[in-house]
Amino acid sequence: MPLTTIGFDADDTLWHSENHFMLTTERFCELLGPWCDASHQERIESELIEIERRNLKLLGYGAKAFTLSMVETAIEVSDGQIPASAIKEILMWGHDLLKHPVQLLDGVADTLEVLADSFRLLLITKGDLLHQESKIAQSGIAQKFSGIEILSNKTPGSYLRVLDQHSVQSAxxxxxxxxxxxxxxxxxxxxxxxxxxPYHLTWALEEDDSDDVAVAEFQTLSDIAELPKLISSLDL
Amino acid sequence: MPLTTIGFDADDTLWHSENHFMLTTERFCELLGPWCDASHQERIESELIEIERRNLKLLGYGAKAFTLSMVETAIEVSDGQIPASAIKEILMWGHDLLKHPVQLLDGVADTLEVLADSFRLLLITKGDLLHQESKIAQSGIAQKFSGIEILSNKTPGSYLRVLDQHSVQSAxxxxxxxxxxxxxxxxxxxxxxxxxxPYHLTWALEEDDSDDVAVAEFQTLSDIAELPKLISSLDL
Incomplete structure (x- = not known):
């Protein structure tokens, strides 16, 4: 069956995202330095990831969940010694993440332009509904997509639902x-x-499940601009 | 044009929600008592609402936004004196709100049962994507709806998009x-x-815009169980 429809992830596929989270994590580790003992300092980042992992099912993905997990980690790692002024700073970093202007990755606009001539394009992203909508609206590329789907998680079932809604078959x-x-x-x-x-940074909770990857076969591109060439070389 | 499709809001229309937020707000005001001066105590609730209003465009609706606004209010009202242990308590109230079991309002299950025989039912709710999905899954009534739409906000434009997706005309x-x-x-x-x-409680930021209400004409029911009778009496 010929390829008719291409889905694109948004964060770190169309625009920068993880770099903002990483920068905030660095600031967070610095902020906590004075409020925890030396043995704890190296573990701040891994504590944050553990708390994010624990909260994932309840809080989901996105900047609000990340901010709540940072506050919780700050209290835990400082053994309750962190002052309110530092927590206020963390809250404002959360606001900054939500307000950060959208910066498209190199080659995205041109690649979508080329592919939109021959294929139906869908944007399929997960995360916070309001924040994702706001980034899509700001991105200047929303009109290239014939459908925009914001999911709470990306599973085989949620992809099937999206394809069904758009009357697209998997093949x-x-x-x-x-x-x-x-x-x-x-x-x-x-x-x-x-x-x-791949983006040059990967959030720990998005890292590959190596057993599954070992048996899966798929192609990897270092640059999204190579996508039209790859697609035209596929046996469609 | 005959009525074919009925949309239902979820929080405080199908199940209890605002009562959990109100109870948490009461606890929040008690918690802050010792950390702010007497003149501030009466204003805690209105400060919280002001901060929620200020954050609405950035944080949107739902329990995570509410928790972040409570933490911010606690720091502001206590002039930075609130200890981390109290902030930890607020975070855990946020978790409790997200984990609270769904309690259907009286009459909801029977009313949906009756209406589903003659109409297509849609669930149209706003708020946090993951939390709303989890409540819908838990509610036991998801299968009554031929479509479930979770919006970041309810505007004329967002209703039109939902109706268009389901090929339903406004009339x-x-x-x-x-x-x-x-x-x-x-x-x-x-x-x-x-x-x-109406639900017996209304969140301040959902209160009516009285000028608009004065010119709008619509029917109000005290009990959702009266809905099938009202609908059968409409000139369809």
Whole structure:
């Protein structure tokens, strides 16, 4: 069945995102320095990731969940010694993350322009509904997509629901994204194609599940600009 | 044009929600008592609402936004004196709000059962994507709806998008909900019908915009169980 529809992840596939979170995490580790003992300092980042992991099912993805997990980590790591002024600073970092202007990745606008001539494009992202809508509206590329789907999580079932809503069969769909766990493996599982375009940073909770990756076969591009060439070389 | 489709709001229309937020607000005011001077104590609740209002455009609706606004209010009202242990307590109230079991309002299950025989039912709610999905899954009534739409906000434009997605014209649509601002006025504005079923509590930021209400005409029911009778009496 010929390819008709291409899905794109948004954060770290179309625009920068993880770099803002990483920068905030660095600031967070510095902020906590004086409020925890030396043995704890190296563990701040891993404590934050553990608390994010614990909260994921309840708080989901996105900047609000991250901010709540930072506050919780700050209290835990400082053994309740962190002052309110430092917590206020963390809250404002959360606001900054939500307000940060959208910066498209290199090559995105041109690649979408080329592909939109021959394929139906869908934007399929997960995270905070309001924040994702605001970034899409700001991005200047919303009109390239015939459908925009914001999911709470990316699973084989949620991809199938999206394809069903747009009357697309798995065999005619290809997904493009930076996360093997979210954008590649569940898509391969439903019998569709996927292309991995890594971002230079990966959030620990998006890291590959190596057993699954070992058995999965998919193509990886270092630059989204190579996508039209790869697609035209596929046996469609 | 005959009525074919009925939309239902979820929080405080199908199940209890605002009572949990109100109870948490009461606890919040008690918690802050010792950390602010007497003249401030009466103003804690209105400070919280002001901070929620200020954050609404950035944080949106739902329990995570509410928790972040409570933490910010606690720091502001206590002039930075609130200890981390109290902030930890607020974070855990946020978790409790997200984990609270869904309690259907009286009459909801039977009313949906009756209406589903003659109409297509849609669930149209706003708020946090993951939390709303989790409540819908828990509610036991998800299968009554032929569509479930979670919006970041309820505006005439967002209702039109939902109706368009489901190929429903405004003239064949009726919306049922507890909020005049979110479930009635924008629906009347697109030429559809709306029925207001008030909950006994209304969040300050959902309160009616009285100028608009004065010119709008809609029916109000004290009990959702009266809905099938009202609908059968409409000139369809």
């Amino acid at each position: 005619e769909f290809l997904m493009v994204g930076n996360s093997v766990r979210s954008d590649v493996l569940p898509v391969l599982e439903i019998g569709a194609r996927a292309v991995h375009v | 064949e649509f009726l919306m049922v909900g507890n909020s005049v601002r979110s479930d009635v006025l924008p629906v009347l504005e697109i030429g559809a019908r709306a029925v207001h079923v």
